[in-house]
Amino acid sequence: MKFDNIIIGGGLSGLTCGIKLAEQGRKCAIISSGQSAIHFFSGSFDLLGRVHGEEVVNPIESMASLAATHPYQRVGVDNISRLATEAPELLERAGLKFFGIATKNHFVLTPMGIMKPTWLTIDDFTPFENKNAFPWKKAAILNFSGFLDFHTLFIQDGLKKFNVESQIKNFAMKEFEAIRRNPSEMRSTNIAKVFDQGNALEEFAQKVNQLSEGFEVVILPAVFGLFTKNIATALKAKVNKPVVLLPAIPPSVPGIRSQILLRKRFEALGGTYFLGDNVKDGVIENNKLLAIFTNNHADIKLEADQFILASGSFYSKGIVATRDKLYEPILGLDIDGDTDNNKWLDSKFFNDQPYMHYGVKTDSNFRALRNGKTIENLYVAGSVLGGANALKEGSGAGISLLTSLHVAEQLLK
Ligand SMILES: Cc1cc2nc3c(=O)[nH]c(=O)nc-3n(C[C@H](O)[C@H](O)[C@H](O)COP(=O)(O)OP(=O)(O)OC[C@H]3O[C@@H](n4cnc5c(N)ncnc54)[C@H](O)[C@@H]3O)c2cc1C
The missing domain is CATH 3.40.50 (Rossmann fold)
Structure with a gap:
């Protein structure tokens, strides 16, 4: 089977990347083995909630102080700013409407009764302007x-x-x-x-x-x-x-709805979505990925001109840590992370945990590296990328959405 682009992973980044490519006429396939982090969706997508422990008012402005290795810095803050306007429009074409802008965080009430800064809030939830006041x-x-x-x-x-x-x-x-x-x-x-x-x-x-x-x-x-x-x-x-809806423990109903609507949009654009299939390995020759193999397709090769790895972080097994080894399980790609397992964890639980920054190593164009060499047609997007502690800084969905749109743009050039 041959496609223009094959995306490994059908979470937020794989789906939005696939939609953007399919909207431009690319023949795309997404292969996704299971549930994605969007099933934990809190109702809001965060762009940047905290930098160096300080709460962020204007995420775009605060990105200037992030490390050069941070995905937002690597995409470029001007590009992020532009893509952050494009993202809600793409989501809306899939039937998902959000409140919020990238230059000013608003707040949502969490199920812990705390006001959290965020970027985009789905329109059946209630956004708040002031974190110190509940209007009723x-x-x-x-x-x-x-x-x-x-x-x-x-x-x-x-x-x-x-x-x-x-x-x-x-x-x-x-x-x-x-x-x-x-x-x-x-x-x-x-x-x-x-x-x-x-x-x-x-x-x-x-x-x-x-x-x-x-x-x-x-x-x-x-x-x-x-x-x-x-x-x-x-x-x-x-x-x-007034009715204020708050998230319950996952599975998240608005999360499942979001996943369904994004998948429907991708398929309506002609995309092929293989759910419940697992990419197990691939053929790399002369620094090019020629084909991949999956569990369900046995020895049938899935070929494409370009591939996108959007297989998620530890939670989705996009990268895996055993007691002594950190690795990318499909193609053995290079990992941006410490080889010494003593450095993975900080003994203080609430500190910035080093392992949260780990991900697949890429060149400046977000193409994967293997044994130090760029794989020319394999791009990496979403939470499988390293360089940020998305939990600590409140940037999870933002990184996934915006790196995927950036990577799609690289492919469309
Ligand atoms: C519990 C939890 C709560 C969160 N809450 C928030 C929040 O409130 N706000 C926010 O902004 N962000 C939040 N995030 C972060 C955000 O949801 C994620 O960063 C984002 O959804 C990740 O999207 P992704 O597509 O990069 O990866 P994922 O959603 O992890 O998707 C990766 C997909 O790849 C598939 N896959 C992996 N390996 C293979 C393979 N070999 N073959 C085929 N498919 C494969 C997986 O099955 C999965 O479907 C949360 C994350 C978690 C885990």
Whole structure:
């Protein structure tokens, strides 16, 4: 099988890279072995939340002080600024609307009751301008009886810091009885499926109105709309006061919806998405990747002019660490990281952990290196790249989205 471009990994970076290439007429395939980090989606994409421990107001401006090895610096801050305008437009063409701009962080309330700076917030969530104020003084925190993945007490505690008086109320409805009998079934995706079937919303909205009487705002877990955001919109229209949705423990319903919509957009543009297939190795000759092999395609070669590695970080096994070895498992690419395993970890858990900066080594054009030599047609994008502690600085989705769009641009030149 022959394509113009093959992308290894179908998370946020693989999908957005594939969409950009397919929009320009490239014949693309994405091969993805499993779930991606987007299944943990909190409802917001972060660009840059903190630099050297300080909270960032203007992410683009603050990028100037990042190390030269940081992915944003390597793409170039001017390019990042331009791509950060392009990214929400690309997402919107896939049916995903966001609030936010790259030159000013806004805030979202986390399930821990803390205001977190962020870049883009999905439009069924609530963005806040001021991190020190919650706009309402009396909040009803509502939850489904038996749903253990929504931590109402943390939210209540967090709201106290904003002098918000709140009450937690759990409620039952007959539509959820079947899944409530088994705690392992009472998960966000199963609740969302009940709403998606269209039966429960009217009664649910009535219940919310009843239980929130005397309160100014309702806080609910984000369990509405696996396939479309219309469920959340319809709910908000039926509830007689503002509704703030907060993420529950993963799997994330807006995350799964985002993944589905991005994949649909890619396929609508003619892309081929191989889900549940694992790239196991490839043929490299004269510093060019000629073909790859996957588990499901056995000895059938998948060939392309250019390849993109978007296989994620440790979580997705894009890079792997054993007790004494750090490696890229598909092609044995060079890794930007310490070979001495004593240097991987800082014994103080909350310090900047060195291993969080590790990733696949590339040249200045984001092409992978193997044994010190550039593989001319293999580009690297997303969280498999090293150079940043995305968790510490709040830049995970930003790096994945914007490096993937940058790499797509390199391929289209
Ligand atoms: C728990 C968690 C919470 C997060 N929260 C936030 C947040 O609140 N805000 C934010 O901005 N960012 C957050 N991030 C970071 C952000 O989600 C990620 O940086 C981003 O989604 C990574 O996208 P990616 O495409 O680079 O990698 P991934 O999403 O990891 O995707 C890589 C894909 O490659 C596939 N793959 C790997 N190896 C192979 C192979 N050999 N063959 C085929 N396929 C393969 C994997 O199955 C996976 O689907 C979070 C990340 C995690 C893990």
